[in-house]
Amino acid sequence: MNVDYIIVGLGLAGIAFAEELLKHKKIFVVFEDNSQNSSLVAGGMYNPVVLKRFTPVWNVKEQLKIALPYYKSLESKLDQKYIYKIDIHRVFKSIExxxxxxxxxxxxxxxxxxxxxxxxxxxxxxxxxxDSGKLTHTGRIDVNSLANDYRKFLISKNLLYEEKFDHNKIEFLKKKVRYNNVKAKRIVFCEGFGVKENPYFNSLPMREAKGELITIHAPNLKVDFLIKSAIFVLPIGNDHYKVGATFNWVDKTKTPTTEGKNELEFKLSSVISCDYKIVDHVAGIRPTIKDRRPLIGMHKKHKQLVILNGLGTRGVMIAPLMAQKLFRNIEKGEQLDQEININRFE
Ligand SMILES: Cc1cc2nc3c(=O)[nH]c(=O)nc-3n(C[C@H](O)[C@H](O)[C@H](O)COP(=O)(O)OP(=O)(O)OC[C@H]3O[C@@H](n4cnc5c(N)ncnc54)[C@H](O)[C@@H]3O)c2cc1C
Known part of the structure; x- marks a missing residue:
């Protein structure tokens, strides 16, 4: 089989790149093995302001300009709702x-x-x-539903291999690559923390951060905005709330832990005072980078190999813009900004 692209990984990065390819009528297949789940467990919030310091998120205007239309188009295409507009109330710690x-x-x-x-x-x-301060034009993308629906969509088009991509099986041809029976012009690796197993890109400086999140049922809370205090409490409907998230730079597993749950419960006791019951507990590894910028670009020696990674703690807002920039770089030769280009680490 001949294709333009192979995509490895179908989290927020892989979906955004697949959408770019469909928009430009490129032929591709995707490999996804469920080894990582950052996108599946994400809170899904988009928020233009860094809530610790009250500063704008890096590149915020450019990101938001395309992010919401992108998720809207996915809503139409897959005939589901993913965007939930939710204000944020940032609880103040002091008069200062x-x-x-x-x-x-x-x-x-x-x-x-x-x-x-x-x-x-x-x-x-x-x-x-x-009391608190209010942020508006913020919200949540139901990333879990989107990722699951997108998989079904690709399966229905015979574009998804639900299996591990084995990097050792790549054969380099002149200007192309072969993987099993698939010949492609490029492979785009959207593996999240899975990049650690990719011999072509695993020397890039990822500072991955495990995050745990619980879902609670709190029938008396009655809140329709996100409470941001020691942690966030995010309403997801029917008196359920996502509560998170932890940051752990040591544990590299995606297994939920008792320590993570205890930390969240301890912090939650300083945010709300009503009864609740924990109904779910998940964990994933955020693909965060040393300098907190995405990792985009081509392999120095094998130009057929490309990476789209480093979405960090804000994949919802960043993914569509990074996919667009990468596509234009590959297909139209547009320069990548130095601050996102992987060659900054060479
Ligand atoms: C607890 C938590 C809360 C978060 N909350 C938010 C939030 O509120 N807002 C926000 O914007 N971001 C949030 N994030 C961050 C967000 O989840 C990430 O930025 C984003 O999901 C990264 O997407 P990705 O596609 O790069 O990686 P991933 O989602 O990890 O996807 C990579 C995919 O590649 C697949 N893969 C890897 N290797 C292979 C292989 N060899 N073969 C086949 N498939 C492979 C994996 O199975 C996986 O599906 C949160 C993250 C966590 C953990």
Whole structure:
């Protein structure tokens, strides 16, 4: 079989690149072995503001310009709802933080998203003695449903191999590669933390961060916005909330742990005061990079091999833009920005 591209991995990165290929009528197949699950467990929030420091997210305007239309188009194509607009209430820890909030609201890049007033806490189950500030134009993408639906979509078109891609089986031909019976012009690796097993790209400096998340049922909480305090409490409907997430730079497994759950419960006790029951607990590895920028580009020696990785903690907003930039780089020769190009580590 002859194709233009093989994609390895069907998380947020692989889906975004597959969409670029479909848009440009390129022929491709995908390999996916369920070895990683960052996209499947993600909270799915998109939020243009760094909530610790009240600064804009890197490249925020460019990212948002294409991210929402992209998810809207996936809603139409797969005939499902994935976008849920949800405001964020950032709980203040002190009077000083309230002042910092107002200072940040004056900044041009943030004005659109940060409301310059203090939101009084009127919910007896939320612990917020210094009240909170509200962010708008934020929301959640139901990434788990999207990823599962997208797999079904590719299966229906016979484009998905549900198996491990074995890097040792790549044969290099003149300007092409062969993998089993598939001949392709390029292989695009969208493997997330799975890149550690990729001999062509595993020397890139990933600083992966495991994250755990619980889902709770809290019928008395009655909140329709995300509470961001020591952790986030994100409403997902029917009195259920995702609560997360932890950061662990040592454990490299995607197994949920008792320590992770205890940490989340401990932090949750400083955010809400009502009863709840844990109904789910998941974990995944975020593909974060030393300098917190994506990893995009071609292999130095084998130009047929390409990587789309390093989406870090914000894959929802970054993936569509990075897929577009990579496609234009490969097909139209457009330069990649130095700060995302893998050659910055050579
Ligand atoms: C707990 C948690 C909460 C998060 N919350 C948010 C959030 O609220 N908002 C946000 O924007 N981001 C969030 N993230 C980050 C987000 O999940 C990531 O940025 C994004 O999912 C990375 O996508 P990816 O496609 O690069 O990697 P992945 O989702 O890991 O996908 C890689 C895919 O490649 C496959 N693969 C790997 N190797 C092979 C191989 N050899 N053969 C075949 N298949 C292979 C894997 O099975 C996997 O499906 C969160 C992450 C975690 C862990």
């Amino acid at each position: 933080e309230q002042n910092n909030w107002f200072a940040a609201c004056d900044k041009i890049l943030l004005q659109e998203y940060m409301i310059p007033k203090i939101i009084k806490n009127e919910n007896e189950h939320i612990i917020a003695p210094f």
